[in-house]
Amino acid sequence: MSGSAVAHVVVSGLATGCIYSLVALSLVIVYNATRTLNFAQGEMLMVSTFVAWSAQRAAGLPAPLAFACGVAAGGVLAYVVERAIIRRAVSATHWDVLIITLGLSLVLRAGAGMVWTNDELPFPSLFSNRPVSIGPVRVAPVSLGIIGASLVLMLALVALFRATRFGRAMRAVAQNQNAARLMGISVERVYSGAWVLAAVVGAVGGVLIAPVTFLSTKMGLIAINGFTAAVLGGFGSMPGAVVGGMLLGVIENLAPLYLPTGVRYSVPFLVMIAILLARPRGLFGRVEPRKV
Amino acid sequence: MRTTALALAAAAALGWPLVAPTYVVFLGTLVAVNAIVAIGLNLLSGYTNQLSFGHAGFLAIGAYVAALLTLHLPVLPVPLTLLAAGLATALVGLALGIPCLRLEGLYLAMATLAFGFVVTEAITNLDWLTRGNDGLRVPLARLGPWTLDTDAARYYLAVAVAAAMILAALNVAATRTGRAFLAIRTSEIAAEASGIHAAAYKTIAFVLSAFYTGVAGGLFAFVVGFLSPDAFDVFLSVDFLVMIILGGLGSVLGSVAGAAIVTVLNDSLAGFQAYRPLIFGAIMIVCMLFMPGGLAAMTRRKS
Numbered sequence: 017m018s019g020s021a022v023a024h025v026v027v028s029g030l031a032t033g034c035i036y037s038l039v040a041l042s043l044v045i046v047y048n049a050t051r052t053l054n055f056a057q058g059e060m061l062m063v064s065t066f067v068a069w070s071a072q073r074a075a076g077l078p079a080p081l082a083f084a085c086g087v088a089a090g091g092v093l094a095y096v097v098e099r100a101i102i103r104r105a106v107s108a109t110h111w112d113v114l115i116i117t118l119g120l121s122l123v124l125r126a127g128a129g130m131v132w133t134n135d136e137l138p139f140p141s142l143f144s145n146r147p148v149s150i151g152p153v154r155v156a157p158v159s160l161g162i163i164g165a166s167l168v169l170m171l172a173l174v175a176l177f178r179a180t181r182f183g184r185a186m187r188a189v190a191q192n193q194n195a196a197r198l199m200g201i202s203v204e205r206v207y208s209g210a211w212v213l214a215a216v217v218g219a220v221g222g223v224l225i226a227p228v229t230f231l232s233t234k235m236g237l238i239a240i241n242g243f244t245a246a247v248l249g250g251f252g253s254m255p256g257a258v259v260g261g262m263l264l265g266v267i268e269n270l271a272p273l274y275l276p277t278g279v280r281y282s283v284p285f286l287v288m289i290a291i292l293l294a295r296p297r298g299l300f301g302r303v304e305p306r307k308v
Numbered sequence: 309m310r311t312t313a314l315a316l317a318a319a320a321a322l323g324w325p326l327v328a329p330t331y332v333v334f335l336g337t338l339v340a341v342n343a344i345v346a347i348g349l350n351l352l353s354g355y356t357n358q359l360s361f362g363h364a365g366f367l368a369i370g371a372y373v374a375a376l377l378t379l380h381l382p383v384l385p386v387p388l389t390l391l392a393a394g395l396a397t398a399l400v401g402l403a404l405g406i407p408c409l410r411l412e413g414l415y416l417a418m419a420t421l422a423f424g425f426v427v428t429e430a431i432t433n434l435d436w437l438t439r440g441n442d443g444l445r446v447p448l449a450r451l452g453p454w455t456l457d458t459d460a461a462r463y464y465l466a467v468a469v470a471a472a473m474i475l476a477a478l479n480v481a482a483t484r485t486g487r488a489f490l491a492i493r494t495s496e497i498a499a500e501a502s503g504i505h506a507a508a509y510k511t512i513a514f515v516l517s518a519f520y521t522g523v524a525g526g527l528f529a530f531v532v533g534f535l536s537p538d539a540f541d542v543f544l545s546v547d548f549l550v551m552i553i554l555g556g557l558g559s560v561l562g563s564v565a566g567a568a569i570v571t572v573l574n575d576s577l578a579g580f581q582a583y584r585p586l587i588f589g590a591i592m593i594v595c596m597l598f599m600p601g602g603l604a605a606m607t608r609r610k611s
Contacts, residue, residue: 053414104597111359112596114417115553118546119592126586134582243418251414282429285422292419293407 023153025269031159032228033265034166038221039242040249040257041173042214048190048252049210055117056097057218058239059124064090064219065139065226065235066132072140079140083223090219091212098211103204121236128233141227162224169220170258177254182209190252241268244288250298259299321467325460333459334531339571340466341527346551346563347477348520353549354558355480355489356513357496358408362420364544365427366518370397370525371535372431372438375446378529386449386456386465386530393526394519401518405511424545431537443536446529456530466527473520477560489513493558543585547574550588553595556604565603 039057046054054060068086071077077085097120105112143161147154177183188196189206197203222235229235245264249256264287271283279286291298325333345367352358374393377384384392404423408416431438438444449456449465456462480486488509491499500506529535547570555566570588577584595602 053417101593101597111357112600114359114414115549116593116596118549119589119596122546122585122589123593124589126582126584126589129582130586240418240421244422247415247418279429279433282426285425285429288422289419289426292411292415292422296410296415 020152020154022270022273024147024155025273026266027153027155027163028159029266029269030262031162031265032225032269033245033262034163035221035225035238035261036241036245036264037258037261038166038169038217038224039238040246040261041170041254042218042221043239043242043246044252044254044257045186045210045214045217049186049206050102050113052113053117053243054211054214055114055239056121056124056236057117057214057242058236059121059128060090060093060097060215060236061218061222061238062233062236063093063124063128064215065222065231066128068219068223069137069139069226069231070132079142082140083142086223087216087219090215090222094211094215095208098208102211103207125233125236132233134233136230136232139223139226139231143227158227162228165220165224169217173217173254176213182206186210186213241284244284244291247288247296247298248291250300253298253300256298256300318471321471322464325463330459333463335572335575337459337463337466337527337531338575339568340463340470341524341531342548342551342571343564343567344470344473344524344527345521345548346555346567347473347560348517348524349548350552350555350558350560350563351477351480351489351520352513352517354493354552354556354563355486356492356510358510358513359417359549360420360517361417361542361545361549362404362422362424362427363517363521363548364540364542365420365424366397366401366521367525367528367544368427368431368535368537368540369400370394370522371529371540372444372525373397373522374526375444375529375535376437378447378449379444382447382450384450386451389449390469390523390526393529394523397522397525398515398519401515401522402511405514405518408514409507409510421542421545424540424542428537428540431540438535438537441536441538443534446533446535449530462531466531469523469527473523474560474564477520485509485512490558547588550591552602553592554602556602559602559604562602562604 039061042057042061043053046052046057064086066086067089068082071085072079072082075082101116101120102113105116141158143158147156177187185196185201185206186209188199188201189203193203196206221238225238226235241264242261245261246257247260248264249258249260264284267287268283271279275283324336328336345363348366349360349363352360370393373396374389377389377392404420408419411419432440434440435442449462451465454461456465481490488499488504491502491504492506492509496506532539551566551570552563553566554569555564556562573587574584577587599606
């Protein structure tokens with residue numbers, strides 16, 4: 017296998033990996049604020065992408081505006097779900113919330129199947145799929161577009177967490193909820209903020225990846241890869257989520273070159289099991305002390 | 309009072325095939341099989357707080373072991389086949405449970421989810437053994453001179469096995485092991501401080517849970533008569549979770565009730581596949597918000 021061919025595979029792996037990073041980030045954002053995993057993250061992403069599709073098809077909006085509609089819809093959905101359902105279970109253990117979000121993922125997927133369709137749909141892209149040559153390496157502009165857009169979003173997140181009041185409040189809640197509350201931070205507002213932010217990040221991932229993977233009610237399953245990515249980097253760590261996602265994307269794209277075809281679809285799961293068994297706190301994770 | 313209720317339940321269970329139409333008898337068999345899985349899952353999730361999304365994987369292992377044993381070793385009587393299916397699955401449970409001890413909560417849930425996927429992928433790819441996606445036809449179960457070739461016969465087999473396993477599970481809480489499980493559920497660290505070897509008991513729970521599910525898998529193979537990997541997808545694992553959430557975490561009889569409701573619901577919704585996840589998802593959300601503890605907790609409150 018020639019070097020430039022491998023480079024092509026690596027670049028498209030990085031593009032998929034960027035999406036995994038975004039999904040991983042959205043899982044981690046919710047986890048850091050509320051200490052629970054949102055099992056419906058993938059389905060929320062899927063619904064946002066469907067809304068974007070409808071905005072473009074039915075309402076006839078230009079693609080960028082339609083994408084913005086989808087992302088906004090994702091944020092609204094997250095806000096409603098958090099206020100109407102999750103908030104009611106705040107006193108419950110994170111177990112309960114996990115099961116609620118699992119139920120929510122089933123409901124959202126079935127609901128999307130009824131409102132839209134269970135078939136696969138082509139999705140418009142801002143970037144062309146025809147490969148261009150950069151030196152000896154041929155890459156698809158859509159890969160570069162995904163990587164570029166993801167990096168911009170990640171930088172925006174860094175700025176949000178470093179420089180804004182809300183971002184600092186989220187970091188404070190992630191560190192110590194009680195102390196944050198005593199410092200006058202509205203932890204509840206951080207909860208809903210985290211849900212909305214996570215949904216927005218996930219939705220951007222959704223509209224970016226849909227042109228490549230097609231739009232379908234099954235696309236929510238990407239959350240499993242997002243989770244694997246987050247675990248790979250160390251669950252709870254945002255830089256870890258980014259690195260883990262890209263690593264997973266590249267591994268997944270390179271693996272079929274070296275492994276028998278049957279193993280191919282199991283790669284993310286095998287990576288997850290391997291990481292959980294060998295180093296559960298991932299590459300960048302910390303071990304939290306347990307309390308009674 | 310209690311003996312009367314038990315006698316009535318036993319009489320109803322035994323008389324069922326005499327009065328009910330064949331298909332309903334088949335449904336009753338499925339209820340018995342699912343009840344065993346639900347109890348197995350509850351031993352793990354309800355008793356020691358370890359959430360599993362991979363029980364369809366355990367069920368698949370039990371089913372394929374039983375089917376392959378019957379294919380290649382037809383002289384083996386059913387009880388031994390089921391026992392072998394349970395033990396083989398328990399062994400896998402041990403192999404998965406020991407490394408999973410290091411994992412908690414979310415991590416364990418995701419590791420078991422991945423396990424479920426890997427099992428179905430493995431079944432698909434080991435097609436020289438399992439016939440992969442073409443599916444495996446399971447020969448009829450044999451018990452000495454009899455061949456269990458009617459729905460009623462398979463029903464009695466499943467109900468007998470289920471009754472034994474329900475009885476055993478009901479009495480787990482009366483043993484040292486069962487009390488250790490409950491202590492771990494309340495607080496793992498406090499349990500350890502009281503001299504309970506939490507790691508050992510959590511492994512036991514995993515193995516026990518896998519054993520229950522493996523036996524149920526063996527029954528499932530005979531009841532359904534045809535196995536293919538797509539029957540054991542993650543949604544089946546979710547169905548099992550719905551059963552114990554609806555029935556009540558940590559309640560054996562709740563598991564049976566949950567299994568019965570979910571099985572019947574599943575069947576009556578067969579024509580409305582699109583609504584099935586919608587309804588099951590809604591059940592999970594409503595249970596968690598408004599009736600934590602499931603049906604078991606509701607009846608307890610009344611009495």
